[in-house]
Structures are given as structure tokens and as C-alpha cells.
Amino acid sequence: MGSRGILDDRLLLGLYGAIGPDGCWTGFLDQLRGALGVRSAVAQVLSVTPCELRQVWTRRDPESQRLASLHDSWANSPANPRFSRARPFPDHADLSISSDHRTPDYSDQDREVLRNGLARCGLGQAFWISLRLGRANRLSLIFHREPGDDRDIGAQELGLLEALAPHLDQATRLWSKLDEVTRRARLIERALDNSGRAMLACDRALHVVWANATARHLLDGHPTLRIRDGVLTAGHVRDREALRKLVSAPDEQAVHVLGETGHDCLHVRPLAPDRVDAGVGLPSDAVMLMLSGPARTAVYDEREIARLFGLTPAEAALAAAMARGETVADYATARGLAEGTARLHLKRVLAKTGTGRQAELVRQIGASVASVRETPGPVADDTRLLWSAR
Numbered sequence: 001m002g003s004r005g006i007l008d009d010r011l012l013l014g015l016y017g018a019i020g021p022d023g024c025w026t027g028f029l030d031q032l033r034g035a036l037g038v039r040s041a042v043a044q045v046l047s048v049t050p051c052e053l054r055q056v057w058t059r060r061d062p063e064s065q066r067l068a069s070l071h072d073s074w075a076n077s078p079a080n081p082r083f084s085r086a087r088p089f090p091d092h093a094d095l096s097i098s099s100d101h102r103t104p105d106y107s108d109q110d111r112e113v114l115r116n117g118l119a120r121c122g123l124g125q126a127f128w129i130s131l132r133l134g135r136a137n138r139l140s141l142i143f144h145r146e147p148g149d150d151r152d153i154g155a156q157e158l159g160l161l162e163a164l165a166p167h168l169d170q171a172t173r174l175w176s177k178l179d180e181v182t183r184r185a186r187l188i189e190r191a192l193d194n195s196g197r198a199m200l201a202c203d204r205a206l207h208v209v210w211a212n213a214t215a216r217h218l219l220d221g222h223p224t225l226r227i228r229d230g231v232l233t234a235g236h237v238r239d240r241e242a243l244r245k246l247v248s249a250p251d252e253q254a255v256h257v258l259g260e261t262g263h264d265c266l267h268v269r270p271l272a273p274d275r276v277d278a279g280v281g282l283p284s285d286a287v288m289l290m291l292s293g294p295a296r297t298a299v300y301d302e303r304e305i306a307r308l309f310g311l312t313p314a315e316a317a318l319a320a321a322m323a324r325g326e327t328v329a330d331y332a333t334a335r336g337l338a339e340g341t342a343r344l345h346l347k348r349v350l351a352k353t354g355t356g357r358q359a360e361l362v363r364q365i366g367a368s369v370a371s372v373r374e375t376p377g378p379v380a381d382d383t384r385l386l387w388s389a390r
Contacts, residue, residue, distance in 0.1 A: 007163040011035060015167055019175040025059035032141065033061045036157055039123060040064040040071070040144040045137055053083045056137070067122060074117045075144075081110040082126075089130050089138055095169060097161050099127035101152035119147050127153035129161045131172055139172055189213075196298055196372030198291040204247055206232040209286055214373065218293055224259030224266050234258065246270055247287045267292045297324045304370040315349045318342065322358055323365040
């Protein structure tokens with residue numbers, strides 16, 4: 001690092017690298033700590049209210065991380081006047097550089113409490129650069145001096161932070177966008193898992209770049225298709241060749257069958273790369289595959305069926321059994337009921353759901369938002385399973 005106050009390329013690389021995996025913040029903050037000659041360098045996202053600050057996210061330099069418990073025992077708590085009474089960030093400022101010395105809201109007593117409390121934590125006075133994040137949060141890089149060092153922010157330190165400010169603004173925008181994309185991808189993945197749809201994305205070389213939990217569960221130990229060392233592989237030469245053709249020239253209007261009939265069979269539909277939204281963070285040549293094992297049974301959450309259709313727990317259990325392909329006789333035998341009793345229960349279920357026969361009930365449950373997962377087992381209704389592959 002050059003002389004203090006000079007923003008060099010290594011510091012900029014550290015800043016833009018910090019918006020990636022969380023661990024990158026540690027190296028960048030250590031660079032800043034050395035450049036500023038301070039005891040501690042910490043990045044915080046703070047929730048700002050008229051009455052207090054609340055820490056919602058924190059990353060530290062290595063030395064500060066080692067002493068995190070000591071620092072948090074007072075410095076990042078309501079006992080610190082900076083968190084409970086002072087207003088260290090101007091309400092109107094999107095970006096601000098300030099310090100404990102420059103905060104106007106401290107009383108003489110507050111300053112004494114602050115000085116003594118920080119000293120007990122092994123820290124001195126602080127200065128910071130802060131950036132608004134939305135309506136109520138701020139990202140702050142805060143720097144504490146050595147214990148007993150009461151100096152305000154100096155000219156060279158101020159110069160470095162002023163030079164860093166536009167880059168921090170840009171990096172924060174990129175970080176927010178990355179976080180938005182990540183959250184959207186996780187939300188989509190959760191929705192797909194709850195729907196029971198098995199989906200994965202791979203490149204033309206069959207390297208899997210994304211797979212939801214349902215797909216991983218479906219392919220775990222599957223004799224026809226599985227993920228091995230991050231690569232989608234088929235057990236039979238014929239299926240390997242079919243899979244390579246499928247991803248090299250995906251046709252969304254076509255459905256494919258891999259494997260033999262029975263438990264080895266998989267239904268596959270591709271989604272071409274130009275239809276994959278780049279906003280979810282997939283490579284531009286990624287092919288999305290929707291998978292279904294027709295010999296697997298769709299199992300619905302009985303509690304959710306009960307809530308959605310106003311059924312008792314016993315009625316919901318029967319409805320879920322019908323939806324996964326059981327007959328009334330199968331259901332009655334498995335539960336030690338007379339078949340006539342089970343049919344009376346089914347009659348009540350049909351009345352409550354407004355359906356006239358079992359097929360209508362199955363379609364209604366299949367079209368509902370009830371959570372579904374696939375599990376090995378016999379299936380009676382092929383039409384419903386083909387729907388799950390589309």
C-alpha cells in the first residue's frame with residue numbers, strides 16, 4: 001500500500017472483490033485497517049430508527065474478528081451512545097463521512113461514557129463512511145483507533161475515504177443487485193421444490209450449474225440418470241447419446257423418455273438457452289431440464305389439503321391417498337377400515353370439495369397450491385404424472 005490517503009488499485013480490487021462471497025470482506029477490511037493505521041475496521045449494515053441503531057449484518061478484519069466478543073460486549077450494543085442516543089448519520093445524506101468527534105448529539109456525559117466504554121473493549125475513538133441502503137438501512141465502514149487515541153479523522157484519512165466514496169457507492173449498487181438476484185433465485189427454487197417439479201440446468205458439456213432439491217432427490221441413486229462429480233451422467237450408452245443430443249439442440253416442443261419402462265424411466269423436457277432468464281445467474285448456454293419419474297408417486301401434504309378444502313385430518317388423509325393413486329379398497333386395507341366406511345369418508349370429501357368423482361378430486365388437488373414431493377411407488381394416473389413433467 002502506498003502512503004495513507006492514496007487510493008491504489010489493490011484497495012479498489014479488494015473493494016469490488018468484497019461484493020462476492022462474504023469471506024472477501026475480511027481481506028478488504030484488513031487492507032483498509034493497514035491503509036488507515038487503525039485498530040479495527042468493520043463493515044456493518046445498520047437499521048436506523050429515530051431512537052436507535054441496530055446492527056443487522058457485520059464483517060470484520062481478522063484481528064477484529066478474533067476480538068469480536070469483546071467488542072460486541074459494549075461497542076455494538078445500546079449501552080453505546082452512538083447506538084442509543086446520537087444520530088451519527090445526517091437524515092438527508094445518501095453518503096456521509098463523519099466521526100465521534102463530529103457527531104453533534106453527544107452530551108459531555110455521553111462522550112465520557114463513550115470513551116470509557118470503548119476503552120474497556122480495547123478500542124479508541126471512531127470515524128466512518130456511511131451509505132444509505134433503501135429507506136431504513138445504512139452500510140457503514142467504521143474504524144476505531146487504538147485505546148486512548150482520541151484524535152479526530154485526519155486530512156489524509158479523510159482524503160482516502162473521499163476517494164473511496166464513489167467506488168463504495170458503485171460496489172454497493174452491484175452488491176444490492178447481486179443480493180436481489182440471489183434472493184430471487186432462492187425464492188424460485190423454494191417455489192419449485194414446493195410444487196414437486198424436478199428441474200436442473202446444465203451446459204452443453206452436461207456440467208450441472210443448478211439443480212433444485214427435488215431434482216437431486218429424484219436422481220439420487222437413479223439407475224438411468226444421476227449427478228456424479230457435478231456432471232449429469234446416464235447409465236446406458238443409448239441414454240448418454242440421447243442426453244447429449246437433447247442439450248446440444250434443445251426442442252421445447254418435444255418431450256423425451258430416458259431409460260426403460262418402470263422405475264428406470266424418466267420423462268424429460270428441455271428449456272432452450274434463449275428462454276432462460278439471465279437474471280437468475282445461469283450461464284448463457286444453460287439448458288434447463290424438467291424431469292419426472294413416472295414410476296414415482298406425488299405425495300401431497302395432508303395438513304395443507306385439510307386447510308385448503310376444509311377437511312378433517314382423516315378426510316385429508318383419504319384425499320391425499322386418492323391423489324397419489326390409491327384405490328378406496330387399498331386405503332381401507334392399509335388402515336384397517338371397512339371399505340364401506342372408507343367410501344362414506346370419500347363421499348364427504350367429494351361433497352366438501354365440490355367434486356363428483358375421484359378423478360375430479362385428484363385434478364383439483366393437483367391444481368392446488370398444496371406442497372408436493374415425489375417418492376418411489378406405484379402410480380395409477382399417468383396423465384397427472386405427464387402434467388408434472390410439463
